[in-house]
Amino acid sequence: MTDTSKEAVESLIYDLKFEGWDYTSEVVRDLLSERDTLQASLTASEDNCQEYARDVKFALSEVRDYAAEVNALRAQLQAARDEALEEAAVVISDYRAFTKYNQDPLTNEIRENADGVKVKPLVWEYHPAGEMASDSVGKSYIVDTRGKRTTFLRWPQGFAPEINSLDDAKAAAQADYERRIKSVLED
Known part of the structure; x- marks a missing residue:
């Protein structure tokens, strides 16, 4: 509990005692029980958020790995295209030189x-x-x-x-x- 909520509970207890209510301890128990329930719910939510964050980090890591593989494959494809174009240019040039020389x-x-x-x-x-x-x-x-x-x-x-x-x-x-x-x- 925060200082403000403690003060509120203490003020409520004082007011109840001053007015002569016998339910003070039961009200405090209910408030403490509700506080414990809310804290447990908050802890569970934090755990779920941490689990989701781990899942998201893992998924992002996988996406980065796939992106790196795709980029590597693109580079290999471009290199193969460049090599094929170079070889084609040589073949065409050789053919032109051969036909020009022979004609x-x-x-x-x-x-x-x-x-x-x-x-x-x-x-x-x-x-x-x-x-x-x-x-x-x-x-x-x-x-x-x-x-x-x-x-x-x-x-x-x-x-x-x-x-x-x-x-x-x-x-x-x-x-x-x-x-x-x-x-x-x-x-």
């Missing part, structure tokens, strides 16, 4: 006119980025093998083709080198 009239004419002429293979050497080959006229091919994808750092003229490996790079460089050499030969 190029100059390339076809050079092939027809230079049949039987042998060109020395390029000699590949170490380069800090990967490997390098130089031709006899001062042009060079530099292949970068440091990253995820193998790429050309230097290509003598025009645009370097998209490649997937060091062997592809060497083959593309050799084909370009032979094409350039054979293009300057006379019949």
Whole structure:
């Protein structure tokens, strides 16, 4: 009981005694019983609230875990999409380079006119980025093998083709080198 309620009970008891009532002890017992009932009800309510709070905290924890899983799956999905798009871009680029090279009239004419002429293979050497080959006229091919994808750092003229490996790079460089050499030969 609070001080105010104690004072109220004491005042009631005093008033009842002063007026000569014999029910004072019964009234006090009823008031104390009601107080105990209300305190028990309050304690039970507090216990229920604490239980509900624990349940809510647990549910929020589960929601956070599911949200983290969903975000991780979204990130994996985006990474897979990005990788697939990258691979598709490489395939498309390779296809375009292949069809352009094979449909190029100059390339076809050079092939027809230079049949039987042998060109020395390029000699590949170490380069800090990967490997390098130089031709006899001062042009060079530099292949970068440091990253995820193998790429050309230097290509003598025009645009370097998209490649997937060091062997592809060497083959593309050799084909370009032979094409350039054979293009300057006379019949």
